[in-house]
Ligand SMILES: O=C(O)[C@H](O)COP(=O)(O)O
């Protein structure tokens with residue numbers, strides 16, 4: 060018999076090997092515990108230990124994690140790759156963000172960052188297109204792609220919703236996007252919205268000579284989502300939209316697999332992420348949620364507005380850089396800036412995060428004093444002016460829709 064205690068999960072001299080998944084946590088130990096004791100319990104509970112000393116008969120595969128780097132409240136833990144099932148994100152998260160999030164040995168714990176090993180990364184499908192959608196689908200050149208979200212977010216009838224889309228597309232925007240809580244409700248059925256929106260999309264394409272598309276929200280139980288993905292493909296759309304946090308990573312993986320068959324891109328809305336990442340000392344950071352999204356195959360992901368918009372944001376710039384970065388040949392992800400944007404914020408947004416993004420506005424389009432069509436024109440004008448390096452004030456001199464928008468909102472950050 061060999062006894063295994065939590066102390067066996069701490070080795071401050073350990074040097075991770077290339078196949079380890081290395082996680083960085085911020086840990087506040089319980090008041091009666093020192094950091095070494097708390098860190099070793101984190102490594103134990105998240106791999107193959109528990110609170111009691113285990114009596115193990117015979118040899119077992121060593122799947123133990125090792126807490127190896129402790130610096131103030133920062134703790135690094137290395138996990139052997141054999142601990143993980145290839146291509147199974149729920150299983151990975153049940154280790155590295157599972158029981159440890161609620162264990163009494165820590166007052167607070169937050170998973171801040173992961174260094175993903177090649178074997179685990181390539182066991183996931185990853186994005187099918189990534190930021191290439193900007194030119195593969197839209198021919199957008201150097202400019203960000205643009206999207207709008209009809210408001211009110213729910214309650215518009217199908218006809219009203221489609222009309223808003225048509226006005227936005229013909230006003231110059233690339234994408235109509237459903238809001239996160241619009242799926243298939245009695246006032247606006249999924250099937251009708253899909254077919255009628257795509258008919259309006261075709262009209263808008265003919266009128267403008269520009270490619271247009273639609274981010275229709277397929278979020279539901281996994282089986283229903285797959286049926287909806289099939290319907291979207293049959294109707295000739297390029298994308299589906301998924302609320303990736305609320306529907307769960309297993310469902311996202313199933314959608315990603317089905318989208319491979321159809322050549323559909325995935326737009327990931329992150330509604331509910333803040334339940335995990337808003338409290339800075341607890342949970343799972345948005346950076347890690349973005350990493351998970353990339354592994355599971357999101358092509359576009361909301362990553363915030365670098366603090367310019369209405370929602371609290373965690374390090375949009377750093378997260379976007381990670382999404383573009385090299386990851387064993389995996390496609391990158393197009394960051395989508397959304398949440399309280401309006402034309403006056405576009406130049407500063409692009410200054411902070413660059414042009415390889417999507418920009419979305421709901422209120423900042425439909426709240427334009429002259430309505431959605433004018434609001435869409437103003438938003439596109441702001442993007443075009445910014446990319447050509449002209450100030451909004453100068454561009455507004457011969458673009459009246461933009462002038463009205465900046466007279467109304469200036470550069471204010473909405474609340
Ligand atoms: O889903 C979104 O991204 C938001 O609904 C955007 O809406 P807003 O621009 O009105 O904040």
Ligand SMILES: [Mg+2]
Nearest residue numbers: 208212238239
């Ligand atoms: Mg929304």
